[in-house]
Amino acid sequence: MKIKKTILTFYLGSFASKLAKCMGVIMIFETHAHYDDEAFNEDRSELIESLKDAGIGYVVNIGASLESSGASLKLAEKYPFFYAAVGVHPSETGELTEENFGRLREACKNQKVVAVGEIGLDYYWDTPEREIQKEWFLRQMELAKEVKLPAVIHSRDAAEDTLKMIQSSNLKSVGGIIHCFSYAKEMAKAYIDMGFYLGIGGVLTFKNAKKLKEVVEYAPIESLVLETDSPYLAPEPNRGKRNSSLNLTYVAQKIAEIKGLDYETVIAVTEQNARKVYRLN
Template structure:
């Protein structure tokens, strides 16, 4: 009954065993996966995965680090992908100031453009924000995000910033970092936030939890995240699984019934 709300199974890291691995997920308790578009190419590959696997859904969008490829003409590919039946959100979009390219004005332009597209389509958004806390929040506010549904994926800020997003009614994505010895900030956020605003995610193939840190990540590692969240919240693992499954179904507008 685990829902992986953010995965990248189109990544080259899965080229040798993608089919076998994905086919094994339902029998291992992973009942839903949302594969995330992060460029024009990965959005196309995500659409293909949603057509191949009943339990895989997808998003369409361009990660801030890839916004340099966008122009008015090719941006139509994102718009068209959002019309596919199992594409359930816009994302991942946002700001990433860890790298110098593309320039911040380019990132901001396409972040705003994709937020407004989500608003127009009345779709939820998956937000990537790295070393750009204040600008991300300000742009979301300016684009009317309080009236939208968003998840702040791979949340990396502290309780104060979490409070801002939670007060706007948004969700926070929690993954392998919560198991890291240096994941103190995220642990504090998990203790602070209500369980009904949490989504579980892998961001696979990245950020595998302890005890598999440094290896290729997959949805099969999510029980380690569940265990840590349950410990931090003082609830059962079953409670965490059930709550986060229902949260993700609600956020993405996906049925919780068996396929």
């Protein structure tokens, strides 16, 4: 059965690649970036305006706080190929109140908002306290279901609690992306079975990324999307430098290498996946 599925995946991917080539529209879909970050203050406009010529077809700029959610929306309104996700990162949930939570709900009405995120749990920094993180993770998942938008999930050192909360909230009804996926194959299977996508970025190219490489080898290409988390987590050979969507070619090449697919297939299928999860078909 696994062999048949692999063969089917290959042929579907090849078909998508050939179709995209014929139409001349093979473009990379960047599903997770933070171009509002101060790291881009000096050359933000120039960099963003260069992306199209470099083959970047779409960018979703992700909110991590109330302020950055607003900034993401401004970028989406300024650039036709940009979209926004609005949400509050677990480490920033201490800023949320009943009053300002309404700002997120209102922002979700904008047509260029395609997701609620990034939301979730972060036990690495472990601040604010876990109960506060959990409370606002749940509230933001409920918001995603209310407005019928997918969620972009941040989970660091919180695998079990994140999965349990997603399952109990029935978030699979709207789906989403597990951003910067960093857990084992068993956890990947649980999310894929629920219809979630795994966000794969520069970490995949690191020499010590054995676990993530196993996940990418295991997961169907139809369950993967490309992301950078710019300006963070630049891939080899630019590790340690400021990241941007221009580096997604390295991630796609590594996926192609691991899965035995051609580069164009990876670009074409991951673009389709991103369009599907963000409802841009």
